[in-house]
Amino acid sequence: MLTTPNLLYSTKSIHDFAAKFPGLVSFFKWFHGGKGSVPQADHIVTKDGSSEVSEPTRVFTKEELAKYKGENGGNIYLAVMGRVFDVTRGRDYYGPGGGYAFFSGVDGSRAFVTGNFKPEGLIDDITGLGSQDYIGLRDWLDFYMKDYEFIGKLQGLFYDAEGKETQYYHDAQQWIKEASDYKEDEDLFKEKYPMCNVEYKPEEGSRVWCSTKSGGIQRDWVGFPRSLYSADSKNIRCACAQEADLNDSLLKEYPNCPKDAVSCMLPK
Ligand code: HEM
Known part of the structure; x- marks a missing residue:
């Protein structure tokens, strides 16, 4: 309905x-x-x-x-x-x-x-x-x-x-x-996978990073930036994920960004 x-x-x-x-x-x-x-x-x-x-x-x-x-x-x-x-x-x-x-x-x-x-x-x-x-x-x-x-x-x-x-x-x-x-x-999902901070500079491109209040979610962990796909793969956004969730099949690492980095430059 x-x-x-x-x-x-x-x-x-x-x-x-x-x-x-x-x-x-x-x-x-x-x-x-x-x-x-x-x-x-x-x-x-x-x-x-x-x-x-x-x-x-x-x-x-x-x-x-x-x-x-x-x-x-x-x-x-x-x-x-x-x-x-x-x-x-x-x-x-x-x-x-x-x-x-x-x-x-x-x-x-x-x-x-x-x-x-x-x-x-x-x-x-x-x-x-x-x-x-x-x-x-x-x-x-x-x-x-x-x-x-x-x-x-x-x-x-x-x-x-x-x-x-x-x-x-x-x-x-x-x-x-x-x-x-x-x-x-x-709301629970947004708390589990808060949005990343995003910054764009024309000369460098976009940078995504995690912090203890990215996505407006105040928390005691920082998390690692990952691409988060919706279940139908139609939507993608940057999410901060905790170590225990990194194997979730909805998450993908950013290319050229180390697994344990808290900040990633996105490909131009
Ligand atoms: C679907 C759209 C909207 C609906 C259904 C709606 C409904 C209402 C209702 C029922 C009241 C009276 C509340 C009461 O009994 O105390 C009210 C008051 C008010 N609304 Fe809305 N509203 C809508 C959109 C907006 C928008 C877009 C604004 C401002 C940008 C706005 C600003 C106000 C203000 C300032 C009041 C105080 C009444 C006044 O100064 O006359 N409303 N609204």
Whole structure:
């Protein structure tokens, strides 16, 4: 079901990073034509998308939810993966004229990760997204669970008219779990084989070398630079490998570089 991630980071983490830099706010305003202040975007990470918070019993129909767009000073509700949140206190973002008003009164889950904020993109169907997108959705849901009140469930793909979880709800949990497991494996792999430092000088060419924090991985070993091939041999990158892993068939020595060197010049 999952496709290989095509982005290095989820839209939620890119968003949180971007929102930390006031200079980017003008870019953001250009991006959405929005206005307001920087969000409190810390979030709880729940790997299976579950939560310990007690569940509300109110069930909304789509027509009912659509009434809560904050018009004439009224309440503002939105849904993410079928969970309805009261976002009235975020009126600057979600209220009429706000930069994120398109999320109000609907379940626009898919748009949180695709960035397609047109009516056809603001839908609850999250089928067939990439692994990174499911991580993004998990993070957005955690954000709303933490920052706003979970007030009800939306009758639709995720919950039935009684507010019971549908098969689609369980499928979605599974996609999120698979994506979270995949990311965990990927993170462990990055710790096992951190990237090398790289330097390029026109007169000498490229040099790769290992150090105790290359690839952003702080560690107590340095490692030896090797070419690391992906299992399908389509991607190659420089990795720092510890002595015990040097026989891994995914690793290849650099030509003209001694086995135990921590720095190698790459052929021009
Ligand atoms: C897929 C793309 C994006 C989505 C789904 C998204 C979603 C959101 C949401 C839902 C909020 C309100 C958060 C709250 O309730 O506290 C928000 C606020 C904000 N976002 Fe984004 N955003 C996206 C892209 C961006 C980008 C690219 C930037 C900046 C470069 C940005 C900067 C901001 C800022 C500064 C705020 C604070 C609100 C304001 O000043 O009006 N966002 N975003």
